[in-house]
Structure formats: structure tokens, C-alpha cells
Amino acid sequence: MQGIYLDNNATTRVDPAVVEAMLPYFTEQFGNPSSLHSFGNKVGLAVKKARMQVQELLGAEHESEIIFTSCGTESDSTAILSALKANPERREIITTVLEHPAILSLYSQLEKEGYAAHYLKVDGKGRVDMDEYKRRLSDKVAVVSVMWANNETGSFFPVLEMAELANAAGVMFHTDAVQAVGKVPIDLKSSKIDMLSLSGHKLHAPKGIGVLYLKRGVRFRPLLRGGHQERGRRAGTENTASIVALGKACEMALAAMQHENTEVRRLRDKLEAGILARVPHAFATGDVTNRLPNTSNIAFEYIEGEAILLLLNKFGIAASSGSACTSGSLEPSHVMRAMGIPYTAAHGTTRFSLSRYTTEDEIDRVIQVVPEIVAQLRKLSPYWGENGPSAEPEKDFAPVYA
Amino acid sequence: MWDYSDKVKEHFFQPRNAGPLADANAVGDVGSISCGDALRLMLKVDPETETIQQAQFQTFGCGSAIASSSALTEIIKGMKLDDALKVSNQDIADYLDGLPPEKMHCSVMGREALQAAIANYRGEEWSDDHEEGALICKCFAIDAVLIEDTVRANNLSTMEDVINYTKAGGGCASCHEGIEEILAKVLAERGESFKPVPVKAKEAPKPGKLTNLERIRRIEAVLESVRPQLQRDHGDIELVDVDGKTVYVSMTGACAGCQMEALTLQGIQAKLMEELGELVKLVPTRAGSLARATSQP
Numbered sequence: 001m002q003g004i005y006l007d008n009n010a011t012t013r014v015d016p017a018v019v020e021a022m023l024p025y026f027t028e029q030f031g032n033p034s035s036l037h038s039f040g041n042k043v044g045l046a047v048k049k050a051r052m053q054v055q056e057l058l059g060a061e062h063e064s065e066i067i068f069t070s071c072g073t074e075s076d077s078t079a080i081l082s083a084l085k086a087n088p089e090r091r092e093i094i095t096t097v098l099e100h101p102a103i104l105s106l107y108s109q110l111e112k113e114g115y116a117a118h119y120l121k122v123d124g125k126g127r128v129d130m131d132e133y134k135r136r137l138s139d140k141v142a143v144v145s146v147m148w149a150n151n152e153t154g155s156f157f158p159v160l161e162m163a164e165l166a167n168a169a170g171v172m173f174h175t176d177a178v179q180a181v182g183k184v185p186i187d188l189k190s191s192k193i194d195m196l197s198l199s200g201h202k203l204h205a206p207k208g209i210g211v212l213y214l215k216r217g218v219r220f221r222p223l224l225r226g227g228h229q230e231r232g233r234r235a236g237t238e239n240t241a242s243i244v245a246l247g248k249a250c251e252m253a254l255a256a257m258q259h260e261n262t263e264v265r266r267l268r269d270k271l272e273a274g275i276l277a278r279v280p281h282a283f284a285t286g287d288v289t290n291r292l293p294n295t296s297n298i299a300f301e302y303i304e305g306e307a308i309l310l311l312l313n314k315f316g317i318a319a320s321s322g323s324a325c326t327s328g329s330l331e332p333s334h335v336m337r338a339m340g341i342p343y344t345a346a347h348g349t350t351r352f353s354l355s356r357y358t359t360e361d362e363i364d365r366v367i368q369v370v371p372e373i374v375a376q377l378r379k380l381s382p383y384w385g386e387n388g389p390s391a392e393p394e395k396d397f398a399p400v401y402a
Numbered sequence: 403m404w405d406y407s408d409k410v411k412e413h414f415f416q417p418r419n420a421g422p423l424a425d426a427n428a429v430g431d432v433g434s435i436s437c438g439d440a441l442r443l444m445l446k447v448d449p450e451t452e453t454i455q456q457a458q459f460q461t462f463g464c465g466s467a468i469a470s471s472s473a474l475t476e477i478i479k480g481m482k483l484d485d486a487l488k489v490s491n492q493d494i495a496d497y498l499d500g501l502p503p504e505k506m507h508c509s510v511m512g513r514e515a516l517q518a519a520i521a522n523y524r525g526e527e528w529s530d531d532h533e534e535g536a537l538i539c540k541c542f543a544i545d546a547v548l549i550e551d552t553v554r555a556n557n558l559s560t561m562e563d564v565i566n567y568t569k570a571g572g573g574c575a576s577c578h579e580g581i582e583e584i585l586a587k588v589l590a591e592r593g594e595s596f597k598p599v600p601v602k603a604k605e606a607p608k609p610g611k612l613t614n615l616e617r618i619r620r621i622e623a624v625l626e627s628v629r630p631q632l633q634r635d636h637g638d639i640e641l642v643d644v645d646g647k648t649v650y651v652s653m654t655g656a657c658a659g660c661q662m663e664a665l666t667l668q669g670i671q672a673k674l675m676e677e678l679g680e681l682v683k684l685v686p687t688r689a690g691s692l693a694r695a696t697s698q699p
């Protein structure tokens with residue numbers, strides 16, 4: 001069996017057409033794009049083409065607004081640290097409690113260095129309070145960073161509106177759009193977004209290539225200084241093969257945008273409805289009417305996520321979980337906790353993330369397998385009785401040292 | 403994902419003794435739902451002989467939590483209560499051919515459930531004295547609470563102190579930033595500030611160029627270096643044999659329950675590999691736990 005891959009928010013397979021596009025840049029097209037001779041020149045043109053393909057997908061006004069980096073994390077760090085260096089007198093930074101560690105760990109380090117970080121809280125569906133946001137904006141704030149779509153639930157933040165507000169308050173606005181790019185239409189030229197991060201491996205390009213979009217005119221300080229690559233904004237000889245691959249992947253994502261938002265969405269909805277109809281005491285998390293078309297995150301109450309994944313894996317199904325155990329930490333996903341999902345459900349959250357390669361047969365198979373797995377684990381659970389949760393689950397089983 | 407042994411997988415996919423035990427006369431509920439691991443252990447104890455006739459479990463938890471629960475019930479079935487109390491979390495981990503460092507706490511939970519169940523049978527109060535913090539040192543499975551407590555209790559002030567007292571940071575060294583933060587915090591409480599002092603560099607191993615004798619001497623030196631720690635916790639380790647890439651040791655009486663116990667074979671093995679500059683496997687030839695486990699029906 002081939003395996004059913006429903007973990008596309010973690011990473012995606014590189015499209016065969018993308019591999020084909022990049023391969024020549026390891027062999028005959030090995031030149032350095034900065035060189036004047038013909039070995040380099042052709043490669044330089046290929047990088048330029050890729051830059052335009054990315055520009056097109058993002059709806060950016062200028063090709064020079066695209067800076068190639070090594071990954072989404074580098075783009076995030078570059079954006080935030082640049083904003084701080086460009087505004088040394090501003091000592092406050094804003095983000096949300098739901099961000100990816102690429103932002104949260106950086107913010108917590110910046111706090112140690114003396115910055116005041118404001119983490120916008122969210123409600124049960126993961127929505128920010130816009131009034132709180134407005135109150136936080138001031139001329140002391142150096143940068144706001146808000147993710148376009150959450151990697152665990154797929155839910156959107158209103159980044160276009162938040163960017164307008166930041167702009168009106170004279171504050172730089174960055175969005176981590178690593179999960180959104182390629183899955184939803186984006187038109188940066190009509191937005192007030194100053195900086196945006198994306199990562200190749202989430203849209204069927206290879207790992208280790210990313211982009212920082214930097215709106216023309218936004219003040220910038222490079223993270224890596226050195227050669228004049230990327231117009232001096234990101235030194236280091238270009239990862240040409242991966243840049244070409246990312247360009248191709250962006251072109252393909254744009255072509256598949258319609259499919260992603262109709263067919264992939266239909267399969268996702270079928271999967272979620274199918275599971276929820278067959279499994280009692282389970283619910284979808286996040287803002288389900290306002291999210292990525294490919295993501296479904298379901299909390300299975302009274303069982304633990306790693307155990308679910310191990311059993312799914314036995315059936316050849318790949319998904320991921322917000323449980324503490326899958327990450328080796330002591331707490332379940334910060335996203336689930338921030339939304340107030342109780343521990344008995346948060347540890348059992350399971351994320352299914354589809355792609356344009358997902359088939360109907362695969363979805364049917366998962367709908368068939370999941371209820372058995374959940375039932376099997378619930379039989380082992382001290383919170384579960386004969387046919388349902390014990391009368392008062394949290395009272396009937398209250399272990400010592402909670 | 404985790405590098406689980408075949409034994410762990412087997413006990414996860416086919417757990418033994420799972421489900422409620424109707425006529426249990428000893429029940430232990432332990433774990434922490436916030437951490438995502440909780441376990442109910444149910445025993446049927448023969449009041450005449452104080453022998454565990456039947457053991458069943460229900461577990462909310464990950465693969466290794468379920469496997470540890472299953473292993474525990476297999477180990478203790480047929481044991482007398484006093485003997486069962488001697489089962490350590492290391493015994494549970496050994497029974498499963500080891501657990502990843504992040505997962506050692508699953509075996510600790512098993513042992514605590516056992517203590518709680520026996521206390522319940524005897525009408526005693528059982529309280530847990532163990533507090534778990536974020537895992538800092540992955541080589542030796544040592545968490546923040548243990549490091550912080552040790553730094554405070556012994557007035558430690560340098561990285562080297564922490565390595566010597568807890569082993570934390572003594573392996574790959576990637577966790578030194580985290581340890582420095584703990585040092586800085588505790589030192590600040592004492593009104594001092596943390597000053598980095600370089601940890602003395604060890605003599606670099608020359609990989610693959612050792613004579614047999616040198617190799618064994620190095621192995622012995624590593625074991626010697628961890629013995630004080632083990633002995634402090636009333637345990638010990640001795641070299642039995644070296645056969646190619648396999649190092650056989652005998653281990654005795656690991657201090658049950660304390661976190662030092664996490665200074666396990668995996669940690670020592672990592673240190674051996676570092677010193678020898680080659681891959682080796684450390685295998686305990688411990689008669690104790692294995693024999694106990696296999697002699698039960």
C-alpha cells in the first residue's frame with residue numbers, strides 16, 4: 001500500500017514537475033548567477049523567472065519585492081529583527097498567542113532582551129479581539145506579526161484588516177503566511193502588508209527554500225550581510241535549484257487555486273463530516289467557517305493523540321496531533337490551550353491536512369478506519385465506561401498530582 | 403516519530419491486562435491530565451498471602467504510557483506486595499527494552515500507580531513527591547526542576563558544577579543555553595550574577611584508532627565516572643564483557659523513584675559513544691528484572 005498522506009501542513013511532496021524543473025540546476029546549469037560568463041548568466045535568468053512566478057502568486061507589485069531565503073523561519077526572523085533595527089527607539093512588539101514557534105520563540109527571546117511583547121488573546125474559535133488589538137497599537141510598537149492561517153486549525157486571522165490598522169497607526173506589519181500561500185488567493189499590492197513569509201516545502205517545492213516579501217519602500221535591515229545577492233538584502237550565494245523549483249511550484253499552485261478551493265475543500269468537508277457523524281464525543285476545533293480549504297482538526301475526547309497517530313500509522317495513514325507526547329513537551333499544543341480546549345480533549349486533537357493529490361478513495365478509507373481506532377483506545381481509557389464517558393468523567397477519575 | 407523498541411510497540415498494539423477489573427481490592431489513580439498521561443491500576447490481592455493475583459490497567463496516554471502500563475501489570479502479576487514495591491521504573495523501562503529519554507516519565511508513572519494501589523490496599527495515604535519540569539538535557543533525561551533544585555541545594559554557580567552534580571549538559575552540550583538560564587535565575591535570587599566559565603575541554607577521542615586495551619580502559623573510565631552518581635543513589639554499575647560493538651554491564655539497585663534514575667543506560671551509552679568515537683550498544687545483563695518478569699505465568 002502506498003500510504004495515505006494527510007499531513008500536508010507539516011510538509012508536502014515535491015511535485016514531479018517541480019523536480020524536473022530543478023534538476024538541470026545541479027548539473028549543466030551549475031553556474032553562479034552572479035558570474036558574468038554564460039555559465040552564470042543563464043542561471044541568473046532562471047532565478048529572475050522564478051522571482052516573477054513567486055511575484056505572480058503573491059500578487060506583489062514588483063519582482064524586486066521578493067527576497068529568497070532558506071526557509072520560513074529565516075523569513076520570520078529576518079522580518080522581525082529588521083523592524084527592530086530599523087526602529088531602535090520602539091520597544092514594544094505585538095503578536096498573537098496562536099503563532100508558530102518561529103515567531104513565539106523569537107518573541108520570548110526578545111522579551112529577555114528587554115522588549116515588551118503583547119500576545120493578543122483569542123476566543124474559543126481562535127479569533128482575536130480587534131478592540132484589544134487597536135488599544136495595543138501605538139508609536140511605541142516596532143512591529144506587529146500575525147499569521148495568515150494557523151498551522152494546526154487552518155483558521156484565518158483578519159490580516160488584511162489588521163495590516164490596515166497597523167499602517168494607519170504607523171506600525172510595521174508582518175504576516176507569517178507559510179500555511180496560506182498557495183492555498184488561498186493573495187493580492188499583496190492591494191494590501192497594507194509590509195512583510196510576508198512563505199516556505200517552499202508547504203507548497204510542493206523542496207525544503208530549505210523560503211521567501212520574504214518586502215513591500216517597496218519599507219525600511220529594511222538585513223539579517224545576513226555579505227555579498228550583493230538579493231540586492232544586498234540577503235547575502236549568500238543563491239540556492240538556485242531550489243529557487244527554480246519554488247518558482248515552478250508557485251506557478252502550479254496558482255493554476256490549482258480553483259481546485260484547492262473547490263475539490264480539496266469538498267474532500268476535507270466530507271472527511272470531517274464523515275468522522276464526526278461516526279465518532280461520538282468529537283468536535284472540530286478552530287473557526288470552521290473561516291479557514292484553509294485543506295485542514296480539519298478534530299478533538300477526540302478522552303484519548304491521547306500520539307496513541308491515535310501510532311494506530312493510524314499502522315493503517316498507513318499519516319496525520320499529526322497537538323498532544324504533549326508527540327512533541328516531548330509537558331503541555332499539549334499552545335493553540336488548543338489558548339482556545340480553552342480542556343485537557344481531556346486537547347491531548348486528543350488530530351490534524352488532517354489534505355493536498356491536491358488527496359483522492360476520494362483515501363478519504364473514504366480514513367472515514368472507515370478512524371472510528372475503529374478511537375473506539376479501541378477509548379476501551380483503554382479510564383475516562384470511558386461501557387458505551388460512553390463514565391458518568392462524571394473528571395470526577396470518576398481524578399488522578400493524584402494533576 | 404519516536405524510536406520505540408519492538409517491545410514497546412508490541413505492548414502498545416497488543417496491551418496485556420487492559421480494561422477494568424471488577425473485583426479489584428487495590429486501586430491506584432495517578433498521572434497528570436495536563437501532561438497527557440494518567441493511569442488507573444487495579445489489583446486483586448489475596449489477603450492471606452498478600453500476593454497480586456490479578457492486575458489490570460486503564461490508561462489515558464501515549465504509546466509508551468500504554469506500553470509501560472501493560473509491562474507493569476505483566477511484571478507484578480504473581481508477586482508479593484513487598485516485592486512489588488521494589489519494582490523500579492527502570493525495571494519497567496528495561497522490560498520494554500528501553501524508552502526514549504522524553505518518555506522515561508511514563509515508566510515513573512507506572513511505578514507510582516503501583517505504590518498508590520498498594521497504599522490504597524493497606525489503607526494508607528499515598529502522596530507524590532515528584533514534580534516534573536520541562537526536559538532540559540536529552541542525553542541524560544534530566545528536567546528543569548531537578549537542575550534548579552540541585553543548583554539551589556548545593557549553591558552551584560557554574561556549568562561544570564551542574565554537569566558534575568546532575569550530569570545534565572554533560573553529553574552533546576546543546577542544552578547549555580537552558581542550563582545557563584536556570585543558573586542565572588537561581589544566582590539572581592542569591593544576589594549574584596552568572597559568569598560563564600569555559601567548561602574544561604576533554605581530550606578528544608581518536609575514533610577507530612584504539613587498541614583493544616585502550617578501548618576497554620576508556621569504557622572502564624566512563625563507567626567509573628558515572629559510578630559515584632549511581633552509588634549515591636545506592637546503585638552501581640560494573641563492566642562484564644565487551645564483544646565487538648556490544649558492551650555488557652551489570653547494574654544493581656538503581657535508586658527507585660528519584661530522577662537520578664533517568665541516568666540510565668541510554669545516557670551512559672551516549673557517553674561511551676562520545677568517548678570511543680564509535681557506535682556501541684550498552685546491554686545490561688541484569689538477572690533481576692528480566693528473570694522476575696519471565697518467571698511469572
Ligand SMILES: Cc1ncc(COP(=O)(O)O)c(C=O)c1O
Pocket residue numbers: 009010070071072073074100102147149150151176178179199200201208210
Ligand atoms: C505557520 C508556520 N510558520 C513557519 C513555519 C516554519 O517554516 P520552515 O520550516 O520553512 O522554517 C511553519 C512550518 O512548520 C509554519 O507552519
